[in-house]
Amino acid sequence: MTVIGEEPDTSRGSVRPITVVGNPVLHRPCETVSEFGAELSALIDDMFVTMYGADGVGLAANQIGVAQRVFVYDCPDDDGVRHVGVVVNPVLDELDPARRTLDESAEGCLSVPGAYADLARPDYAVVRGQDKDGQDVVVEGTGFFARCLQHETDHLNGYLYIDRLSKRDRKDALRQMAELTPRYEVQPND
Template sequence: MAVRHDPSRPVDRRVRLQGRPVDAYPALPPETERGSVRRITVVGEEVLSRPCREVTEFGTPELSALIDDMFLTMHVADGAGLAANQVGVDLRLFVYDCPDDDGIRHVGHIVNPVLDLPDPGSRRLVDDSEGCLSVPGATMDVPRTDRAVVRGFDKDGHPLVIEGTGYFARCLQHESDHLVGHTYLDRLSRRDRRDALRQMEGRRDDVFARRAVKAAELSG
């Protein structure tokens, strides 16, 4: 999911790591120092349009390395979230580094997440701007609930419950969609989908160039 910078949002130094508050946290998560940049898949590639497989082996070096790579790739692309199939791996896993509407930063990963939304009678839908690292350069308004919970596991198999409100709730829903083979384009009308694809066609070269520059800066 692409980051939306909104200067009207309050700034808060609080951070919730894997759903738990921490006193301090670096601007770049430690995973980025260990990771390698991977290519981000683009809408139309088959891996983005099928449900991802459950992770069955926890605590492996391969899973840790994938998470490290995903964090670095997400930051190079100025993302707020990234699902495994966005780096070509069809596993149920996503990482995030995303603010909520109170400016609190949420950082972490979750494996085999199950999305839990409020009951229809109590949920509030919000139309707001949304982008996607796999739809480079395009943004459209997408309706999402203003609260969401995902339940799953960390990379070592420990249970996790991550709660989100506002923009972070949008992120949790966006990334969960990826893991069932959907992008935000699937939630748009045909007309809006065509508009988003036209935006991508006109802007993606500039997006790719910015990513390349940032990757070079971080590797330097």
């Protein structure tokens, strides 16, 4: 399998509990990262280890209770290419209407454990931001990877995928979550 990006060193970092829907940190925009250094690198290490431990393909910092604009990913696209990396301070490009082809597929989230719902999203996405060292990056994705880029950027803007669902579908997703026990440690809401 082709891999785009650098695989993280998973010997560093610790698994952290994942915040779930209802936790205030998930429902407000995150702060812009202005310091690039050891603290950010340690956060990114923890995020990768936590994402892998929960069998996720992406993880935003607020999903482990840190209100900073950073997400990690290890996600395949629809062509079987594996994309691995981090985006700090991501901004999703506004797509030209001619380039917007919607893909309605099942979507899930580590912060809504066990729940899935069909959600239409563009099948192409471009995210601009910085890497862990503050260098500019542009990440482009198609298919499932495009969905991941949009989903993680949404997190950092204070939105969960269930916020984009109809009331009925959102209620169904929350019911699915309530009926299952997560396979990973979650941070209970007080």
